Amino acid sequence: MNKQLKDLFPQWIHQKQDAALIMTNDIDSIVSCAIGKAVFGYEVNQYYSFSKLYQKDLEDTRETIGVDLAIKTGKTYDNHLTKFYGTSISNPESANINSILKVSTENYTDKFAMSTAIMMWSLYDLPLPTSLEGKLILLAIDSGFKGHYDKRFNAVHTQYLELLGFTELVDILNEFDVSVFERITRKLKEQDDRVYRRKTGELYTYLNLDNTSKHLGIRLEIPSGQFSIVQEFTNERFSTSDTHDLMKNNNVFSYALTHRNKGMVSTYKKGESA
Secondary structure, X not given: OOHHHHOOOOHXXXXXXXXXXXXXXXXXXXXXXXXXXXXXXXXXXXXXXXXXXXXXXXXXXXXXXXXXXXXXXOOEEOXXXXXOOOOOOOOOOEEOHHHHOOOEHHHHHHOOOOXXXXXXXXXOOOOOOOOHHHHHHHHHHHHXXXXXXXXXXXXXHHHHHHHHOOHHHHHHHHHOOHHHHHHHHHHHHHHOOEOEEOOXXXXXXXXXXXXXXXXXXXXXXXXXXXXXXXXXXXXXXXXXXXXXXXXXXOOEEEEEXXXXXXXXXXXXXXXXXX
C-alpha cells in the first residue's frame, strides 16, 4: 500500500490488539477475518447477522474488532461509505479508506468501491494469489471489479488499485471482459458464500472453503463452537434527505450508505444498548 495512504490509517492497525473479531455474514468478512488471523492470530468471538449479535465465549470481555462492519464507534476494518457530507464526522477508529479520505455523498464517484478483504490484503502487504483464478476471486469479492467497467468510476478504480500496490490487477481487468468476473461471482453465489447460524448455535457456510483457500493462498475457516445471542437490532432503510446525522444517534450500532443518498441502519431494540 502507498505509504502516504497507510500513514493515514488509525494507528491501532499496526500492532496486535488484545481483542477478538466480529465476523459478519458473507465472503468478504470470511476472507478479511482470515487475514486478521494470519497476520495477528485474531480469533472470531462474535458473529453479526445484522439483526442479531452472537457471542461464543460469553466470559470473554476483551475489546472486539469489527470486520467488514460499519460500526458507529470502536475499532473496525471496513469498506463502506458512511459520511453524508464532507463535514460529517466518522468513526475515528475505523480502518476505512472512504472515511480516511473523506469521501461522502458530495464526492460519491471518488469512493473506494472494492472489498474490505482487498484493502486488508494490501494493508498487511500479503502477496497476491499465485493463480489467475485466485486473483479473479479477490477482485470479485464484494463485486470489487465493477468500478473498472463503469465510466463514472473507471479512473478512480484504477487509482485505488495503484495506491494498494496492485497494478498487476489493473492489467488483469484490462485483459478480461466483465463477463469473466460475472462468472466468478455467479460461481460464488451458487455455492452460497454467506455465513449462517444453526438453531444449535454453530456457524456454517455452503462455500467450498478448501477450494477457495487453495486459490487465494490463505486458509479460510468458519469458527467452531456455539454462538449465543447477546444483542438484537432493528434494521431500517434510510434516506439522507430525511435522516439526521446518524453518528449523533446513541441508539445506532451500525449504518452504511448503499447508494448515493440512501442506506441501511441497525439500531438497538428498545430497552437495549451496548
